[in-house]
Amino acid sequence: MVRILVADQHALYRTGLRVVLQAALPDAEFLEATDLDSLMRGLQGEQHIHLALVSLNLMGSASPNVIWDFKRASGLTRYVVISTEGTFDQVLHYIAEGFHGFLSTLQRDDEIVESVRDVLAGRLSIPRALTPFGSAAESHRPREAPPRRSSVQQSTFGLTPRQKDVLTLLADGLSNREIAQALHIAEPTTKIHVSGVMRVLNVRNRTEAAVLARDLIQTSAIDPEPRSKPRQGKTKPRH
Template sequence: MIRVLIADDEPMIRAGIRAVLASDPDLAVVAEAADGHRAVDLVQRHRPEVAVLDIRMPGLGGIEAAAEIRRTAPATGVVMLTTFGEDDYILRALSGGAAGFLIKSGEPEELIAGIRAVADGAAYLSPRVAARVVAHLAAGGAGAAVGRRAAARERTDALTARERDVLALVGSGLSNGRIARRLHLAEGTVKAHVSSILARLGVDNRAAAAVVAHEAGIALPPAEAQ
Protein backbone atom coordinates (compact mmCIF):
# COMPACT_ATOMS: atom_id res chain seq x y z
CA MET A 1 0.00 0.00 0.00
CA ILE A 2 1.29 3.46 -0.95
CA ARG A 3 0.30 6.05 1.64
CA VAL A 4 -0.24 9.54 0.29
CA LEU A 5 -0.60 13.01 1.80
CA ILE A 6 -2.45 15.68 -0.19
CA ALA A 7 -1.77 19.39 0.35
CA ASP A 8 -3.70 22.05 -1.57
CA ASP A 9 -5.49 25.15 -0.32
CA GLU A 10 -8.52 24.46 -2.55
CA PRO A 11 -10.92 21.91 -1.02
CA MET A 12 -12.31 20.92 -4.42
CA ILE A 13 -8.82 20.11 -5.72
CA ARG A 14 -8.13 17.95 -2.69
CA ALA A 15 -11.47 16.19 -3.14
CA GLY A 16 -10.70 15.56 -6.80
CA ILE A 17 -7.29 14.09 -6.04
CA ARG A 18 -8.76 11.96 -3.28
CA ALA A 19 -11.41 10.63 -5.67
CA VAL A 20 -8.82 9.76 -8.31
CA LEU A 21 -6.60 7.94 -5.82
CA ALA A 22 -9.59 6.03 -4.43
CA SER A 23 -9.86 4.30 -7.82
CA ASP A 24 -6.56 2.50 -7.18
CA PRO A 25 -6.68 -0.09 -4.37
CA ASP A 26 -2.93 0.24 -3.84
CA LEU A 27 -3.14 3.94 -2.90
CA ALA A 28 -4.45 5.33 0.39
CA VAL A 29 -4.80 8.99 1.40
CA VAL A 30 -3.65 9.17 5.03
CA ALA A 31 -3.78 12.95 5.56
CA GLU A 32 -4.77 16.25 3.94
CA ALA A 33 -3.57 19.79 4.48
CA ALA A 34 -4.52 23.24 3.21
CA ASP A 35 -1.09 24.83 3.68
CA GLY A 36 2.59 23.95 3.67
CA HIS A 37 3.14 24.18 7.43
CA ARG A 38 0.37 21.70 8.10
CA ALA A 39 1.65 19.43 5.35
CA VAL A 40 5.11 19.27 6.92
CA ASP A 41 3.60 18.52 10.34
CA LEU A 42 1.42 15.75 8.94
CA VAL A 43 4.30 14.17 7.05
CA GLN A 44 6.18 13.99 10.35
CA ARG A 45 3.19 12.31 11.97
CA HIS A 46 2.14 9.87 9.25
CA ARG A 47 5.37 9.31 7.27
CA PRO A 48 3.61 8.72 3.93
CA GLU A 49 5.50 7.31 0.99
CA VAL A 50 4.43 10.28 -1.17
CA ALA A 51 3.37 13.87 -0.46
CA VAL A 52 1.39 15.59 -3.23
CA LEU A 53 1.85 19.35 -2.84
CA ASP A 54 0.33 22.31 -4.64
CA ILE A 55 3.28 24.37 -5.83
CA ARG A 56 1.68 27.58 -4.48
CA MET A 57 -0.07 27.66 -1.12
CA PRO A 58 -0.62 30.39 1.48
CA GLY A 59 1.89 30.66 4.29
CA LEU A 60 4.57 28.09 3.61
CA GLY A 61 4.43 27.40 -0.13
CA GLY A 62 4.81 24.05 -1.80
CA ILE A 63 8.43 24.60 -2.78
CA GLU A 64 9.48 25.49 0.76
CA ALA A 65 7.38 22.65 2.17
CA ALA A 66 9.00 20.22 -0.25
CA ALA A 67 12.47 21.29 0.84
CA GLU A 68 11.53 20.89 4.51
CA ILE A 69 10.02 17.46 3.87
CA ARG A 70 13.12 16.35 2.00
CA ARG A 71 15.24 17.58 4.92
CA THR A 72 13.22 16.06 7.76
CA ALA A 73 11.56 13.05 6.11
CA PRO A 74 13.78 12.01 3.18
CA ALA A 75 11.92 8.72 2.75
CA THR A 76 8.83 10.66 1.63
CA GLY A 77 8.88 11.45 -2.07
CA VAL A 78 7.38 14.76 -3.18
CA VAL A 79 5.10 15.28 -6.17
CA MET A 80 4.40 18.90 -7.10
CA LEU A 81 1.12 19.99 -8.67
CA THR A 82 1.39 22.95 -11.01
CA THR A 83 -0.62 24.91 -13.56
CA PHE A 84 0.46 26.48 -16.80
CA GLY A 85 2.38 29.70 -16.29
CA GLU A 86 4.30 28.51 -13.22
CA ASP A 87 7.50 27.52 -15.01
CA ASP A 88 9.76 29.54 -12.68
CA TYR A 89 8.26 27.72 -9.70
CA ILE A 90 8.92 24.37 -11.35
CA LEU A 91 12.58 25.21 -11.89
CA ARG A 92 12.90 26.24 -8.24
CA ALA A 93 11.18 23.04 -7.12
CA LEU A 94 13.59 20.98 -9.22
CA SER A 95 16.50 22.30 -7.22
CA GLY A 96 14.56 21.79 -3.99
CA GLY A 97 14.41 18.04 -4.37
CA ALA A 98 10.88 17.41 -5.65
CA ALA A 99 10.78 14.15 -7.60
CA GLY A 100 7.53 14.49 -9.54
CA PHE A 101 5.80 17.27 -11.46
CA LEU A 102 2.22 17.05 -12.69
CA ILE A 103 -0.23 19.45 -14.32
CA LYS A 104 -3.44 19.89 -12.31
CA SER A 105 -5.51 19.59 -15.45
CA GLY A 106 -3.78 16.36 -16.50
CA GLU A 107 -5.35 12.96 -16.89
CA PRO A 108 -6.18 10.99 -13.71
CA GLU A 109 -4.03 8.10 -14.93
CA GLU A 110 -1.05 10.44 -15.02
CA LEU A 111 -1.53 11.37 -11.36
CA ILE A 112 -1.57 7.72 -10.37
CA ALA A 113 1.45 6.93 -12.56
CA GLY A 114 3.39 9.84 -11.08
CA ILE A 115 2.66 8.84 -7.49
CA ARG A 116 3.58 5.22 -8.19
CA ALA A 117 6.83 6.26 -9.88
CA VAL A 118 7.91 8.55 -7.03
CA ALA A 119 6.97 5.93 -4.43
CA ASP A 120 9.21 3.54 -6.36
CA GLY A 121 12.14 5.94 -6.10
CA ALA A 122 11.90 7.36 -9.63
CA ALA A 123 11.50 10.89 -10.95
CA TYR A 124 8.35 11.65 -12.91
CA LEU A 125 7.84 14.62 -15.22
CA SER A 126 4.45 14.92 -16.83
CA PRO A 127 5.14 15.13 -20.59
CA ARG A 128 3.44 18.53 -20.62
CA VAL A 129 5.52 19.72 -17.66
CA ALA A 130 8.70 18.49 -19.37
CA ALA A 131 7.74 20.33 -22.54
CA ARG A 132 7.01 23.52 -20.57
CA VAL A 133 10.31 23.34 -18.68
CA VAL A 134 12.33 22.77 -21.82
CA ALA A 135 10.49 25.60 -23.59
CA HIS A 136 11.02 27.91 -20.62
CA LEU A 137 14.73 27.13 -20.48
CA ALA A 138 14.94 28.00 -24.17
CA ALA A 139 12.88 31.20 -23.82
CA GLY A 140 15.80 33.37 -24.87
CA GLY A 141 14.84 32.85 -28.50
CA ALA A 142 15.44 30.37 -31.29
CA GLY A 143 19.21 30.69 -31.00
CA ALA A 144 19.10 30.04 -27.27
CA ALA A 145 16.84 27.04 -27.81
CA VAL A 146 19.23 25.54 -30.32
CA GLY A 147 22.13 26.30 -28.00
CA ARG A 148 20.52 24.59 -25.02
CA ARG A 149 19.58 21.54 -27.06
CA ALA A 150 23.11 21.36 -28.42
CA ALA A 151 24.57 21.74 -24.93
CA ALA A 152 22.30 19.00 -23.59
CA ARG A 153 23.25 16.68 -26.44
CA GLU A 154 26.93 17.41 -25.82
CA ARG A 155 26.49 16.53 -22.14
CA THR A 156 24.69 13.29 -22.93
CA ASP A 157 27.15 12.39 -25.70
CA ALA A 158 29.86 12.37 -23.03
CA LEU A 159 28.06 9.48 -21.32
CA THR A 160 28.68 5.87 -22.22
CA ALA A 161 26.13 4.18 -24.46
CA ARG A 162 24.71 2.28 -21.50
CA GLU A 163 24.48 5.44 -19.40
CA ARG A 164 22.53 7.11 -22.21
CA ASP A 165 20.17 4.14 -22.26
CA VAL A 166 19.66 4.49 -18.52
CA LEU A 167 19.21 8.27 -18.72
CA ALA A 168 16.56 7.89 -21.44
CA LEU A 169 14.54 5.71 -19.07
CA VAL A 170 15.17 8.00 -16.10
CA GLY A 171 13.68 10.75 -18.25
CA SER A 172 10.64 8.57 -18.84
CA GLY A 173 9.97 8.16 -15.11
CA LEU A 174 11.20 4.62 -14.57
CA SER A 175 12.63 3.47 -11.26
CA ASN A 176 15.94 1.64 -10.93
CA GLY A 177 14.12 -1.68 -10.66
CA ARG A 178 12.09 -1.12 -13.81
CA ILE A 179 15.15 0.14 -15.71
CA ALA A 180 17.02 -3.00 -14.61
CA ARG A 181 14.25 -5.23 -15.95
CA ARG A 182 13.98 -3.25 -19.19
CA LEU A 183 17.74 -3.35 -19.86
CA HIS A 184 18.34 -6.81 -18.35
CA LEU A 185 20.76 -5.48 -15.75
CA ALA A 186 21.19 -5.97 -12.02
CA GLU A 187 19.46 -3.23 -10.04
CA GLY A 188 22.74 -2.43 -8.29
CA THR A 189 24.33 -1.86 -11.69
CA VAL A 190 21.57 0.56 -12.65
CA LYS A 191 22.00 2.40 -9.35
CA ALA A 192 25.72 2.77 -10.07
CA HIS A 193 24.95 4.05 -13.57
CA VAL A 194 22.49 6.62 -12.19
CA SER A 195 25.04 7.89 -9.67
CA SER A 196 27.62 8.22 -12.45
CA ILE A 197 25.10 10.01 -14.70
CA LEU A 198 24.22 12.56 -12.03
CA ALA A 199 27.90 13.27 -11.39
CA ARG A 200 28.81 13.53 -15.07
CA LEU A 201 25.84 15.75 -15.89
CA GLY A 202 26.52 17.93 -12.85
CA VAL A 203 22.98 17.64 -11.47
CA ASP A 204 21.77 16.84 -7.97
CA ASN A 205 18.75 14.60 -8.51
CA ARG A 206 16.88 12.38 -10.96
CA ALA A 207 14.32 15.05 -11.83
CA ALA A 208 17.04 17.43 -12.99
CA ALA A 209 18.64 14.59 -14.97
CA ALA A 210 15.24 13.93 -16.55
CA VAL A 211 15.11 17.54 -17.74
CA VAL A 212 18.49 17.09 -19.43
CA ALA A 213 17.20 13.92 -21.09
CA HIS A 214 14.20 15.82 -22.44
CA GLU A 215 16.36 18.74 -23.60
CA ALA A 216 18.66 16.35 -25.43
CA GLY A 217 15.68 14.61 -27.01
CA ILE A 218 16.58 11.15 -25.70
CA ALA A 219 13.80 10.63 -23.13
CA LEU A 220 11.43 7.95 -24.37
CA PRO A 221 7.68 8.59 -24.42
CA PRO A 222 6.11 6.80 -21.41
CA ALA A 223 4.32 4.28 -23.65
CA GLU A 224 7.61 3.25 -25.27
CA ALA A 225 9.46 3.04 -21.94
CA GLN A 226 7.20 0.38 -20.45
Protein backbone atom coordinates in the same frame (compact mmCIF):
# COMPACT_ATOMS: atom_id res chain seq x y z
CA MET B 1 -0.19 0.14 3.04
CA VAL B 2 0.79 3.21 1.01
CA ARG B 3 -0.36 6.48 2.60
CA ILE B 4 -0.78 9.54 0.38
CA LEU B 5 -1.36 13.01 1.80
CA VAL B 6 -3.08 15.57 -0.46
CA ALA B 7 -2.43 19.14 0.72
CA ASP B 8 -4.53 21.80 -0.99
CA GLN B 9 -6.75 24.58 0.34
CA HIS B 10 -9.56 23.81 -2.09
CA ALA B 11 -11.81 20.96 -0.91
CA LEU B 12 -13.16 20.36 -4.41
CA TYR B 13 -9.71 19.74 -5.89
CA ARG B 14 -8.59 17.61 -2.93
CA THR B 15 -11.66 15.43 -3.31
CA GLY B 16 -11.33 15.18 -7.08
CA LEU B 17 -7.66 14.21 -6.90
CA ARG B 18 -8.33 11.67 -4.18
CA VAL B 19 -11.15 10.06 -6.20
CA VAL B 20 -8.94 9.77 -9.28
CA LEU B 21 -6.01 8.26 -7.38
CA GLN B 22 -8.18 6.00 -5.24
CA ALA B 23 -9.67 4.43 -8.35
CA ALA B 24 -6.17 3.57 -9.60
CA LEU B 25 -4.67 2.76 -6.18
CA PRO B 26 -7.51 1.09 -4.26
CA ASP B 27 -5.20 -0.25 -1.55
CA ALA B 28 -3.76 3.17 -0.71
CA GLU B 29 -4.90 5.25 2.25
CA PHE B 30 -5.54 8.94 1.59
CA LEU B 31 -5.27 11.82 4.02
CA GLU B 32 -5.98 15.52 3.44
CA ALA B 33 -4.47 18.79 4.65
CA THR B 34 -5.98 22.24 4.17
CA ASP B 35 -2.98 24.38 5.13
CA LEU B 36 0.70 24.18 6.05
CA ASP B 37 -0.02 23.55 9.72
CA SER B 38 -2.22 20.53 9.03
CA LEU B 39 0.32 19.34 6.45
CA MET B 40 3.13 19.44 9.02
CA ARG B 41 0.94 17.68 11.59
CA GLY B 42 0.22 14.94 9.07
CA LEU B 43 3.91 14.50 8.27
CA GLN B 44 4.81 14.32 11.95
CA GLY B 45 2.06 11.85 12.80
CA GLU B 46 2.64 8.30 14.01
CA GLN B 47 1.65 6.80 10.67
CA HIS B 48 4.28 7.19 7.96
CA ILE B 49 3.29 9.21 4.88
CA HIS B 50 4.80 7.71 1.73
CA LEU B 51 3.83 10.54 -0.64
CA ALA B 52 2.76 14.14 -0.06
CA LEU B 53 1.14 16.08 -2.90
CA VAL B 54 1.49 19.74 -1.96
CA SER B 55 -0.23 22.66 -3.70
CA LEU B 56 2.12 25.50 -4.66
CA ASN B 57 -0.60 27.97 -3.61
CA LEU B 58 -0.70 26.37 -0.18
CA MET B 59 3.03 27.05 0.18
CA GLY B 60 2.38 30.71 -0.66
CA SER B 61 5.54 32.70 -1.26
CA ALA B 62 7.75 30.00 0.23
CA SER B 63 10.80 29.25 -1.90
CA PRO B 64 11.64 25.71 -3.07
CA ASN B 65 13.89 25.21 -0.04
CA VAL B 66 10.71 24.81 2.04
CA ILE B 67 11.32 21.15 1.19
CA TRP B 68 13.80 21.05 4.06
CA ASP B 69 11.05 21.94 6.53
CA PHE B 70 9.04 19.06 5.13
CA LYS B 71 11.98 16.66 5.27
CA ARG B 72 12.72 17.57 8.87
CA ALA B 73 9.14 16.57 9.63
CA SER B 74 9.33 13.35 7.58
CA GLY B 75 12.59 12.55 5.82
CA LEU B 76 11.42 9.38 4.08
CA THR B 77 8.31 10.90 2.50
CA ARG B 78 8.42 11.73 -1.22
CA TYR B 79 7.15 15.20 -2.12
CA VAL B 80 5.41 16.46 -5.27
CA VAL B 81 4.39 20.04 -6.10
CA ILE B 82 0.91 20.68 -7.52
CA SER B 83 0.32 23.80 -9.62
CA THR B 84 -1.51 25.05 -12.70
CA GLU B 85 1.44 26.98 -14.07
CA GLY B 86 5.18 26.40 -14.20
CA THR B 87 8.03 26.50 -16.68
CA PHE B 88 10.50 23.68 -17.22
CA ASP B 89 13.29 25.64 -15.50
CA GLN B 90 11.08 26.56 -12.55
CA VAL B 91 10.08 22.95 -12.06
CA LEU B 92 13.70 21.84 -12.31
CA HIS B 93 14.52 24.33 -9.56
CA TYR B 94 12.06 22.56 -7.25
CA ILE B 95 13.47 19.16 -8.25
CA ALA B 96 17.01 20.37 -7.61
CA GLU B 97 16.02 21.51 -4.11
CA GLY B 98 14.70 18.04 -3.29
CA PHE B 99 11.12 17.67 -4.51
CA HIS B 100 10.47 14.44 -6.39
CA GLY B 101 8.01 15.63 -9.00
CA PHE B 102 5.54 18.16 -10.31
CA LEU B 103 1.85 17.70 -11.09
CA SER B 104 -0.07 20.11 -13.28
CA THR B 105 -3.76 20.59 -12.59
CA LEU B 106 -4.14 20.65 -16.38
CA GLN B 107 -2.90 17.08 -16.80
CA ARG B 108 -5.25 14.26 -17.77
CA ASP B 109 -6.28 11.85 -15.02
CA ASP B 110 -4.24 9.00 -16.50
CA GLU B 111 -1.15 11.22 -16.64
CA ILE B 112 -1.56 12.17 -12.98
CA VAL B 113 -1.90 8.53 -11.99
CA GLU B 114 1.20 7.62 -14.01
CA SER B 115 3.18 10.43 -12.37
CA VAL B 116 2.14 9.35 -8.87
CA ARG B 117 3.11 5.76 -9.61
CA ASP B 118 6.49 6.91 -10.95
CA VAL B 119 7.25 8.90 -7.80
CA LEU B 120 6.12 6.07 -5.51
CA ALA B 121 8.47 3.79 -7.48
CA GLY B 122 11.39 6.10 -6.72
CA ARG B 123 11.54 8.03 -9.97
CA LEU B 124 11.28 11.73 -10.73
CA SER B 125 8.20 12.93 -12.58
CA ILE B 126 7.54 16.09 -14.60
CA PRO B 127 4.66 16.61 -17.07
CA ARG B 128 5.90 15.93 -20.58
CA ALA B 129 4.20 19.10 -21.78
CA LEU B 130 6.76 21.09 -19.79
CA THR B 131 9.82 19.33 -21.20
CA PRO B 132 11.67 20.51 -24.32
CA PHE B 133 10.02 17.69 -26.28
CA GLY B 134 6.46 18.71 -25.41
CA SER B 135 3.40 16.49 -25.18
CA ALA B 136 2.51 13.64 -27.49
CA ALA B 137 -0.20 15.78 -29.03
CA GLU B 138 2.23 18.60 -29.74
CA SER B 139 4.62 16.21 -31.47
CA HIS B 140 2.30 16.18 -34.50
CA ARG B 141 3.05 19.79 -35.30
CA PRO B 142 6.30 21.77 -35.56
CA ARG B 143 7.41 23.58 -32.45
CA GLU B 144 10.37 25.73 -31.55
CA ALA B 145 12.62 24.30 -28.86
CA PRO B 146 14.32 26.53 -26.28
CA PRO B 147 17.53 27.93 -27.83
CA ARG B 148 19.88 26.48 -25.23
CA ARG B 149 18.61 22.95 -25.85
CA SER B 150 17.95 23.24 -29.57
CA SER B 151 20.29 20.34 -30.37
CA VAL B 152 19.20 17.98 -27.60
CA GLN B 153 17.04 15.64 -29.65
CA GLN B 154 19.56 15.36 -32.47
CA SER B 155 22.59 14.97 -30.20
CA THR B 156 20.93 12.21 -28.16
CA PHE B 157 21.59 9.80 -30.98
CA GLY B 158 25.28 10.62 -30.73
CA LEU B 159 25.52 8.95 -27.32
CA THR B 160 27.71 5.87 -27.10
CA PRO B 161 26.04 2.61 -26.05
CA ARG B 162 27.57 2.91 -22.57
CA GLN B 163 26.41 6.53 -22.25
CA LYS B 164 22.87 5.42 -23.12
CA ASP B 165 23.08 2.79 -20.36
CA VAL B 166 24.20 5.47 -17.90
CA LEU B 167 21.47 7.85 -19.04
CA THR B 168 18.80 5.18 -18.52
CA LEU B 169 19.95 4.64 -14.93
CA LEU B 170 20.12 8.39 -14.34
CA ALA B 171 16.42 8.47 -15.24
CA ASP B 172 15.76 6.21 -12.25
CA GLY B 173 17.60 8.59 -9.94
CA LEU B 174 20.61 6.35 -9.29
CA SER B 175 23.82 7.83 -7.88
CA ASN B 176 27.20 7.39 -9.56
CA ARG B 177 28.04 4.58 -7.15
CA GLU B 178 24.77 2.78 -7.84
CA ILE B 179 25.23 3.17 -11.60
CA ALA B 180 28.75 1.77 -11.31
CA GLN B 181 27.45 -1.25 -9.39
CA ALA B 182 24.59 -1.85 -11.84
CA LEU B 183 26.87 -1.72 -14.89
CA HIS B 184 29.88 -3.36 -13.20
CA ILE B 185 32.22 -0.49 -13.98
CA ALA B 186 34.47 1.66 -11.81
CA GLU B 187 32.91 4.70 -10.13
CA PRO B 188 35.49 7.13 -11.64
CA THR B 189 34.57 5.73 -15.05
CA THR B 190 30.89 6.36 -14.27
CA LYS B 191 31.68 10.00 -13.46
CA ILE B 192 33.34 10.36 -16.86
CA HIS B 193 30.31 8.86 -18.61
CA VAL B 194 27.89 11.10 -16.67
CA SER B 195 29.92 14.18 -17.60
CA GLY B 196 29.91 13.05 -21.23
CA VAL B 197 26.14 12.51 -21.19
CA MET B 198 25.50 16.00 -19.80
CA ARG B 199 27.82 17.52 -22.39
CA VAL B 200 26.14 15.70 -25.29
CA LEU B 201 22.62 16.53 -24.07
CA ASN B 202 23.62 20.14 -23.39
CA VAL B 203 22.17 20.11 -19.87
CA ARG B 204 23.47 21.85 -16.75
CA ASN B 205 23.25 19.03 -14.22
CA ARG B 206 22.23 15.42 -13.66
CA THR B 207 18.72 16.47 -12.61
CA GLU B 208 18.05 17.90 -16.08
CA ALA B 209 19.67 14.81 -17.62
CA ALA B 210 17.37 12.54 -15.59
CA VAL B 211 14.25 14.46 -16.61
CA LEU B 212 15.19 14.43 -20.29
CA ALA B 213 16.07 10.75 -20.07
CA ARG B 214 12.57 9.94 -18.81
CA ASP B 215 11.12 11.80 -21.78
CA LEU B 216 13.41 10.04 -24.23
CA ILE B 217 12.46 6.66 -22.81
CA GLN B 218 8.75 7.47 -23.22
CA THR B 219 9.35 8.47 -26.85
CA SER B 220 11.49 5.33 -27.41
CA ALA B 221 14.52 7.43 -28.30
CA ILE B 222 16.60 5.34 -25.91
CA ASP B 223 16.26 1.78 -24.65
CA PRO B 224 14.68 1.72 -21.15
CA GLU B 225 16.70 -1.39 -20.23
CA PRO B 226 20.44 -0.81 -19.73
CA ARG B 227 22.69 -3.55 -21.02
CA SER B 228 24.56 -5.20 -18.18
CA LYS B 229 26.30 -8.52 -18.04
CA PRO B 230 26.20 -10.56 -14.82
CA ARG B 231 29.43 -10.54 -12.86
CA GLN B 232 31.10 -13.95 -12.66
CA GLY B 233 33.38 -14.53 -9.73
CA LYS B 234 35.69 -11.77 -8.57
CA THR B 235 36.56 -9.58 -11.50
CA LYS B 236 37.82 -6.05 -11.68
CA PRO B 237 35.41 -3.32 -12.76
CA ARG B 238 35.43 -2.77 -16.52
CA HIS B 239 36.26 0.70 -17.83
